[in-house]
Amino acid sequence: MVKSPTVEIVTARLALRRPVAADVDAIFDVHHDAEACHHNPSDLLATRTDAEDVFARWDGHWRRHGFGYWVVSAREDGTTLxxxxxKFVRFRDREVLNLFYRLAPAAWGTGVGTEAATAVVRWAGEHLPDWPILARVRPGNVASQKVAQRAGLTRSASLDEPGEDGPDWMYTIRWPAVAPETDHPIAGHRATG
Structure with a gap:
C-alpha cells in the first residue's frame, strides 16, 4: 500500500481527489456520454447502477492500494471535469500501472487532460518510482496520444495489441527491458485486472 501524506493532487487549475459515493452521478454522466466514450465504446455505461459498480471497483482499488483513479475538478469552482x-493491471505477465484519463467533452481542448495526466505521472514518480506506467490509446484518438506524450510517456509500438474496442497503441514510461519479479516491495499489493 502506498503511504501518501495526501490523496489529493493540486495543480495550477485542478484538484484531483479520491472519488466518494456522491461522485456516482458524475461517473455516470461522463461514462454515459457517447462522445466521451467514442474511442472506447465498451466503457459506455447504460445505467446509474453500472456507475455504482464502477465506483465500487475504483473504491476497492483505493482501499487496497492507497491510490487509484481521481476525480478531476476545477479549483476555481469545483466543477467535476x-x-x-x-491502477494496477496485468499486462504480458507483468504488473504495471495503467494510466487512465477521461474527461467530459466540455473540458476537451483546454489542456485539462494534459495537466491532470502529468500530475498523476509525477505523483507516481514520487510514490511508485519502480513501477512502469502504460497507457492504451486507440490509433484514431490523436488527442489522447498527445496527452500521453505530454505527460512523459513514449510510444511503444512493440507492445501494441488488439484491445476490447480495437487496436491498442501503447505509450509507456519506465518500461523495463526485462520482466520484473512477480513480488514487489509494496506491502499488501496484489494486482487486480
Missing amino acids: GFCGL
Whole structure:
C-alpha cells in the first residue's frame, strides 16, 4: 500500500481527489456520454447502477492500494471535469500501472487532460518510482496520444495489441527491458485486472 501524506493532487487549475459515493452521478454522466466514450465504446455505461459498480471497483482499488483513479475538478469552482489516475493491471505477465484519463467533452481542448495526466505521472514518480506506467490509446484518438506524450510517456509500438474496442497503441514510461519479479516491495499489493 502506498503511504501518501495526501490523496489529493493540486495543480495550477485542478484538484484531483479520491472519488466518494456522491461522485456516482458524475461517473455516470461522463461514462454515459457517447462522445466521451467514442474511442472506447465498451466503457459506455447504460445505467446509474453500472456507475455504482464502477465506483465500487475504483473504491476497492483505493482501499487496497492507497491510490487509484481521481476525480478531476476545477479549483476555481469545483466543477467535476472528469477522471484521471492509475491502477494496477496485468499486462504480458507483468504488473504495471495503467494510466487512465477521461474527461467530459466540455473540458476537451483546454489542456485539462494534459495537466491532470502529468500530475498523476509525477505523483507516481514520487510514490511508485519502480513501477512502469502504460497507457492504451486507440490509433484514431490523436488527442489522447498527445496527452500521453505530454505527460512523459513514449510510444511503444512493440507492445501494441488488439484491445476490447480495437487496436491498442501503447505509450509507456519506465518500461523495463526485462520482466520484473512477480513480488514487489509494496506491502499488501496484489494486482487486480
